Amino acid sequence: MPTVTFTVNGTARSVDVRDPDQPLLYALRNSFGLTGPKFGCGLGQCGACTVLLDQTPLRSCVTPLSAVAGKSITTIEGLGTPDKPHPVQAAFIAEQAAQCGYCANGMVMTSAALLASNPKPSEAEIKDALAANLCRCGTHVRILRAVMRASGRTPS
Amino acid sequence: MNAAFDMQMSRRRLLKAGGALVVTLVAPVTVLATEQVLRDKAGNAQAHALLDKTLDAGAVDGYIAIHQDGTVTLFSGKVDLGQGLRIAIRQMAAEELGIGVDKIEMIEGDTALTPDQGPTAGSSGVMRGGVQIRQAAATAREALIAMAAARLQTPASGLTVQDGVVRPKAGGAGLSFAELVGGKRFDLKVDAKAPLNNPQHYRVVGKPLLRPDVPAKVTGTHTYVHDVKLPGMLHGRVIRAASEGAHIVSVDQSSISKFPGVKVVRLGDFLAVAAPDEWDAIQAAAALKVVWSVSDKLMGHDKVEQWLRNGPFDAEETLVKKGDAAAALQGATGKISASYYWPIQTHGSIGPSCAVADVGAKQATIYTASQGTHRYRPAYAQMLGMPNEAVRLVYVDGAGCYGMNGHDDAAADAALMSKALGKPVRVQWSRQDEHGFDPKGPPQALTLEGALNADKSIAVWRTEMWLPRATASLPTVPLLAPQTAGMPQPKGISTGLISQNGDPPYEVANVTVGVHWHDSAPLRPANIRAPGKIANIYAVECFTDELAAQAGMDPLAFRLQSLKDARGAEVLKRTAALFGWQSRAVAAGVANQTNNANKTNKTNKRGRGIAYSHYKHNETYVAMAMEVEVDRASGEIRVLRVACAHDCGLIINPDGLRAQIEGSILQTISRSLYEEIRFDTRRVQNVDWAGYPILAFPAVPELRIELIDRPAMPPLGGGEAAASPVTAALANAVWDAVGIRLRTVPFTPERVKAALQKV
Numbered sequence: 001m002p003t004v005t006f007t008v009n010g011t012a013r014s015v016d017v018r019d020p021d022q023p024l025l026y027a028l029r030n031s032f033g034l035t036g037p038k039f040g041c042g043l044g045q046c047g048a049c050t051v052l053l054d055q056t057p058l059r060s061c062v063t064p065l066s067a068v069a070g071k072s073i074t075t076i077e078g079l080g081t082p083d084k085p086h087p088v089q090a091a092f093i094a095e096q097a098a099q100c101g102y103c104a105n106g107m108v109m110t111s112a113a114l115l116a117s118n119p120k121p122s123e124a125e126i127k128d129a130l131a132a133n134l135c136r137c138g139t140h141v142r143i144l145r146a147v148m149r150a151s152g153r154t155p156s
Numbered sequence: 157m158n159a160a161f162d163m164q165m166s167r168r169r170l171l172k173a174g175g176a177l178v179v180t181l182v183a184p185v186t187v188l189a190t191e192q193v194l195r196d197k198a199g200n201a202q203a204h205a206l207l208d209k210t211l212d213a214g215a216v217d218g219y220i221a222i223h224q225d226g227t228v229t230l231f232s233g234k235v236d237l238g239q240g241l242r243i244a245i246r247q248m249a250a251e252e253l254g255i256g257v258d259k260i261e262m263i264e265g266d267t268a269l270t271p272d273q274g275p276t277a278g279s280s281g282v283m284r285g286g287v288q289i290r291q292a293a294a295t296a297r298e299a300l301i302a303m304a305a306a307r308l309q310t311p312a313s314g315l316t317v318q319d320g321v322v323r324p325k326a327g328g329a330g331l332s333f334a335e336l337v338g339g340k341r342f343d344l345k346v347d348a349k350a351p352l353n354n355p356q357h358y359r360v361v362g363k364p365l366l367r368p369d370v371p372a373k374v375t376g377t378h379t380y381v382h383d384v385k386l387p388g389m390l391h392g393r394v395i396r397a398a399s400e401g402a403h404i405v406s407v408d409q410s411s412i413s414k415f416p417g418v419k420v421v422r423l424g425d426f427l428a429v430a431a432p433d434e435w436d437a438i439q440a441a442a443a444l445k446v447v448w449s450v451s452d453k454l455m456g457h458d459k460v461e462q463w464l465r466n467g468p469f470d471a472e473e474t475l476v477k478k479g480d481a482a483a484a485l486q487g488a489t490g491k492i493s494a495s496y497y498w499p500i501q502t503h504g505s506i507g508p509s510c511a512v513a514d515v516g517a518k519q520a521t522i523y524t525a526s527q528g529t530h531r532y533r534p535a536y537a538q539m540l541g542m543p544n545e546a547v548r549l550v551y552v553d554g555a556g557c558y559g560m561n562g563h564d565d566a567a568a569d570a571a572l573m574s575k576a577l578g579k580p581v582r583v584q585w586s587r588q589d590e591h592g593f594d595p596k597g598p599p600q601a602l603t604l605e606g607a608l609n610a611d612k613s614i615a616v617w618r619t620e621m622w623l624p625r626a627t628a629s630l631p632t633v634p635l636l637a638p639q640t641a642g643m644p645q646p647k648g649i650s651t652g653l654i655s656q657n658g659d660p661p662y663e664v665a666n667v668t669v670g671v672h673w674h675d676s677a678p679l680r681p682a683n684i685r686a687p688g689k690i691a692n693i694y695a696v697e698c699f700t701d702e703l704a705a706q707a708g709m710d711p712l713a714f715r716l717q718s719l720k721d722a723r724g725a726e727v728l729k730r731t732a733a734l735f736g737w738q739s740r741a742v743a744a745g746v747a748n749q750t751n752n753a754n755k756t757n758k759t760n761k762r763g764r765g766i767a768y769s770h771y772k773h774n775e776t777y778v779a780m781a782m783e784v785e786v787d788r789a790s791g792e793i794r795v796l797r798v799a800c801a802h803d804c805g806l807i808i809n810p811d812g813l814r815a816q817i818e819g820s821i822l823q824t825i826s827r828s829l830y831e832e833i834r835f836d837t838r839r840v841q842n843v844d845w846a847g848y849p850i851l852a853f854p855a856v857p858e859l860r861i862e863l864i865d866r867p868a869m870p871p872l873g874g875g876e877a878a879a880s881p882v883t884a885a886l887a888n889a890v891w892d893a894v895g896i897r898l899r900t901v902p903f904t905p906e907r908v909k910a911a912l913q914k915v
Binding site for chain 1: 237238239240366367369370371372373374375376377378379380382383416433434435436439503504505506507508553554555556558584586587811812815818819820821822823826844845846850851852853854856859
């Protein structure tokens with residue numbers, strides 16, 4: 001059985017898989033117990049499964065494990081904790097930017113990646129960065145405010 | 157009962173209480189999430205004692221337990237689906253009990269622990285569920301004061317409750333809840349007359365306290381039903397029929413022999429695979445060679461409106477009869493009429509439905525995101541051949557559902573498989589399963605007729621509706637698993653109360669509202685947010701706009717002249733002020749049409765619309781104004797800004813309420829602009845987000861919301877009402893922009909362009 005080794009949240013991890021094309025999401029959730037990334041569509045359409053490959057958002061539901069061998073993955077659990085939230089997570093808490101929260105993983109991860117590359121995005125840039133992250137509860141305006149807050153500005 | 161979750165959970169609750177951030181740490185435990193809170197600090201299980209607690213919805217002990225350490229657990233039949241009940245109900249109980257919300261835990265929707273307070277539906281969480289628990293808390297507080305009075309030998313009138321201690325108002329030592337009743341039962345009926353605190357002295361209710369679940373939700377540590385893992389659990393996937401109603405002709409099990417440990421479950425036409433490894437189960441489900449019979453039972457989405465209107469009908473019902481609408485219409489001059497259609501829609505949950513079931517020989521536990529664990533339990537008991545009491549449904553958060561999505565079906569799938577395999581089974585639906593097979597929001601058709609009096613008031617109004625009937629007394633809609641397995645189950649559909657708000661909320665002397673009921677509709681109609689009311693108010697408020705145009709009056713002034721309800725008038729006026737409503741006698745889009753230069757003008761046009769809703773005619777008041785931009789070339793509608801004034805009586809948590817209003821508006825804009833389930837004679841065709849787009853960030857408008865708090869009034873629902881006027885405000889704004897009336901949802905660019913070509 002092939003072994004795939006890669007770094008998750010700063011720690012080297014290995015997983016034995018029969019199928020190296022198994023999407024990364026299942027290894028994270030079932031092999032490593034990192035259930036922050038969610039299954040939403042399995043098609044890369046909704047963003048619920050988003051993780052970071054270095055600083056770039058990656059859809060773990062359509063990324064084969066073989067493609068991340070030797071690479072470094074960050075999941076939402078590696079970003080921050082309820083005790084020590086990442087600034088984006090703290091802003092989401094302050095703005096109460098989750099209802100059911102199932103999309104929150106993708107929203108937080110994509111926002112964190114955006115701010116890492118563009119620390120002061122305009123509202124249009126935030127909307128653009130999150131355009132392919134779907135929310136059904138209608139939490140969008142709070143998420144926009146949270147990203148503004150995380151960038152150190154007062155949300156409108 | 158104490159089946160262990162195979163997970164370590166360190167739950168930290170961040171609750172902002174009285175401005176201070178209170179952090180409570182619950183030690184890691186390996187027991188069921190809903191039971192961990194029942195352990196005392198030494199780790200001794202209080203849960204088992206409490207599992208014998210009463211489920212009596214009329215008893216204080218049904219809802220409230222005060223532990224030996226003085227902390228409180230609430231047992232709520234209503235569940236938090238993301239709408240904020242987890243903090244709102246705590247606030248209501250905390251206010252009456254006299255203890256901080258940080259000292260209160262809450263267990264939701266567990267048939268072994270919580271009273272049956274009805275399903276979490278119809279915007280009833282606070283209005284009914286919270287109010288019941290509030291009354292139980294007030295009863296408990298009176299009892300605590302009486303106990304303290306006896307022990308302190310002081311008149312009860314001289315005592316007060318604060319921070320979990322009953323103490324003399326004059327000062328001096330008091331007695332804590334723990335000393336008075338810790339670990340013991342109240343053995344009291346809920347006293348409907350137990351006095352509620354004076355709203356003027358509220359300290360907790362009305363505050364924007366933070367929800368306890370958000371920190372875990374945004375750090376990936378919140379437990380959803382999708383994350384529940386039991387020892388020995390298998391991953392199940394159901395193979396759906398290639399066409400609705402098709403039967404299995406043959407299954408070639410050798411087609412999946414390369415997947416280790418995969419088991420096939422077949423019961424009639426229920427076909428599923430299970431494996432220890434989830435990816436193996438997914439691949440095996442895709443690889444399994446199945447020959448299905450061909451079935452062409454569905455009518456196709458483009459035939460639904462015609463079918464609705466033509467019948468045959470199951471029943472006829474007159475809902476409103478006031479004056480003589482038929483005679484008034486016959487004698488009326490300038491009579492107008494309009495017909496509207498609302499299509500079949502999916503709940504569109506971002507996480508496809510999921511459940512975990514552990515079915516043993518004599519008892520079963522099902523972890524489910526159901527909105528109605530108590531209500532639907534008999535359906536599972538019947539399916540499993542067990543008495544109701546042997547089946548425990550435990551609510552665990554799922555992806556947002558806005559009515560009955562596929563969660564209850566996934567629970568049935570998992571239960572049936574677990575019974576067949578003798579192991580716990582987790583069933584996770586695919587995206588295609590969810591779009592294809594979740595019970596759907598029902599189709600609705602309406603035709604309205606009306607005419608004006610000489611003074612421009614409404615003289616006569618007739619609404620005719622074509623609706624699938626809700627058979628709400630039945631336990632559930634038919635679940636797919638027993639249906640395909642050929643097991644008997646009650647026939648029924650549960651669309652919610654979809655015939656309400658078909659009559660105008662304005663003074664009209666002659667009104668008739670009638671319904672032609674169908675006994676069902678394609679694709680298992682179910683309740684979806686603000687059931688029926690969005691379509692009905694869309695029709696009623698667009699038609700009101702048409703009458704205003706007929707009268708040559710400003711749409712706001714036209715509504716206010718015949719709206720006699722002061723709270724209704726207030727939300728309209730406040731919305732207009734918040735929006736900056738400019739009075740107009742003639743819609744700009746109509747004025748443009750008289751000008752040939754404008755008519756052929758391909759540039760974008762802006763317009764403003766307004767709509768009003770008195771939800772269910774006796775609940776929340778809400779008005780909405782909207783500005784849209786219509787691209788005449790592409791037919792695309794863009795909502796630019798929305799203003800909404802909202803009066804749901806007493807506000808429990810203003811921030812939570814705001815979130816619900818925001819969500820109602822944005823979700824309904826999405827449903828109005830984009831959403832229709834398309835199907836042919838065999839199956840649903842748009843089974844992913846590419847085929848069934850929903851509102852995305854670039855299309856999100858500016859929202860302005862004004863909350864009207866009425867502390868002396870009962871709290872009403874906040875989860876649905878704001879959805880109800882959205883479509884009408886949007887359509888009325890399009891009329892103002894380009895002079896077309898959009899009477900079929902969704903308002904696609906093709907429909908807009910077609911309508912523009914006709915004017």
